Amino acid sequence: MTSQQNPVQTFLLCYLFFYVTYGHDQCKSISTNKNKCCRDGNNLICQNILPLNNSDAGKNISNADTLLHLELIDVRIGNEITLAFDNLANLTNMILNYNKVLDGRGDIQDFFDNHLPMLKEIDLGYSNIESIYPNKFKHLYEVQRLSISHNIIKELKNNAFFPFASLEILELQCNEIATIEAGAFNGLDNLRHLNLEWNKIAIMEISVLDVLPNLITLHLDHNRINNILKDDLKYLAGLIKINLAENEIKEISQESFQNLVDVVDICLNENSISRLDQNMFHDLPELKYLDLSFNKIGTDFISSSVFQNLTSIEILNLENNQIRDLKTISFRDLINLQILCLRNNLVSKIPPYTFQDLRKLQKL
Known part of the structure; x- marks a missing residue:
């Protein structure tokens, strides 16, 4: 039976976001609001402020031509703020968490029509964004x-993130x-890390990931995927x-992982997998960690050669x-295996010499 996720744990997992703290003695106030904007060198931080537009704090943004880090948290950004970004030619980091950044379609407002040639990081978390239409980030190369x-x-x-050539x-x-x-994901030739966890994905077009030749980490956990095709x-x-x-x-094609010659870590825990076919993990010379826990795998459905040639696996x-x-x-x-977890199965007897070749085994 699959373990039940504690609601509090679930909330905490989905609550992580980037936050930078600066000492108040280093902040120069640039707002008369109760919750002030603070300027610390090349950093500007505003939190919990009434609608932010070209008046008040917006003017300070537009004059900050040396600004590198801009953090606007729950400031209820006004529609006119787009103009305030005109002179941020040196900005490298922009965090706009907990804001209303939507247009009438639930898409992101045209904040990024401005030329921000040095911008390296954008965070739009917790902003009730419903859609991402093509060419929304057209100047952010x-x-x-x-x-x-x-x-x-x-x-x-299609083309939702075009042309993020450097992403x-x-x-x-x-x-x-x-x-x-x-x-x-068209145009994301340099993408290395893709996180899609905690969504409602059941099926993806086979060609969706084909355009990501440099991807090294893929998070698809906590979705509704029901099989992995060849x-x-x-x-x-x-x-x-x-x-x-x-x-x-429930099902994994025998050849699903056959081209992943550099893969080190595969997590398949807490699914409904019932069988492991021959050569399913064949030719994975770098694999060190394989998690198949909390599934429905029975002895009759494990091929005797399913773990054959996994000479690098450690866990x-x-x-x-x-x-x-x-x-x-x-x-x-499994000559390099150090940890083998078999708890909570139905094993009543282990044949002699089952682990005799596992010279590095430390925990069973």
């Missing part, structure tokens, strides 16, 4: 990290994404970590399944 997590996005449309990190966790169009990960040869935990996966987690018997040859090739 140097951005390397984009976070639109903890919003209410339901669909990713390396895309964070879309904790939304309501159920549909991803085939060309949603070609779903075909073009992600450089992938190092893939997390598919807590989905509804194998099979706890909370339905395994009754262990085959002597099942773990023979």
Whole structure:
């Protein structure tokens, strides 16, 4: 039986966001509001302020040509704030958490029509964003990290992030994404980290990930995915970590992972997987961590060669399944295995010499 997630834990997992604290003695007040804007060198931080536009704090933004870090948290940004971004030519980091940044369609306002040539990071978390229409970020060629997590996005449309040619990190966790169009990630040739955890994804077009040749980490945990097809990960040869935990996966094609020659970490725990076919994890020379815990795997549905040639694996987690018997040859090739978890299965007897080749085994 799959473990139940504590609601408080779930909330905390979805509550993480970037926050920078500066000492008040270093902040120069630039607002007469009760909750003030503070200027600390090249950093400007505003929190819990009445509508922010070209008057009040907005004027200070527009005059801050040396500003590098801009953080506006729950300031109820007004429609005129777009003009205040005109002179931020040196800005590298922009955080706009807990704001109303929407236009009439639930899309992001045109804050980024301005020329921000040095901008490297954008955080739009917790802003009730419903949609991302194409060309919304058309002038941001140097951005390397984009976070639109903890919003209410339901669909990713074609060319949604074009032309983020330099983007390396895309964070879309904790939304309501159920549909991803085939060309949603077009133009993200340099993307290395993609986080889609805690969404409502059940099926993705096979070609969705094909345009991400440099991806090294993929988080798809806590979704509604029910199977992994042969070609779903075909073009992600450089992938190092893939997390598919807590989905509804019942079947995995025998060839799903065959091209992941650099993968180190695979998480498939808390799904509904019932069988492990021959060669499912074959030819994964760098794999060190494999988590298959909290599934429905039984002895009769584990091929004796399923873990064959996994000579680099160090941690194998099979706890909370339905395994009754262990085959002597099942773990023979796991010469670097240090931790083998078999708790909460139905094993009553372990055959002699089952672990004789596991010279580095420290914990069973």
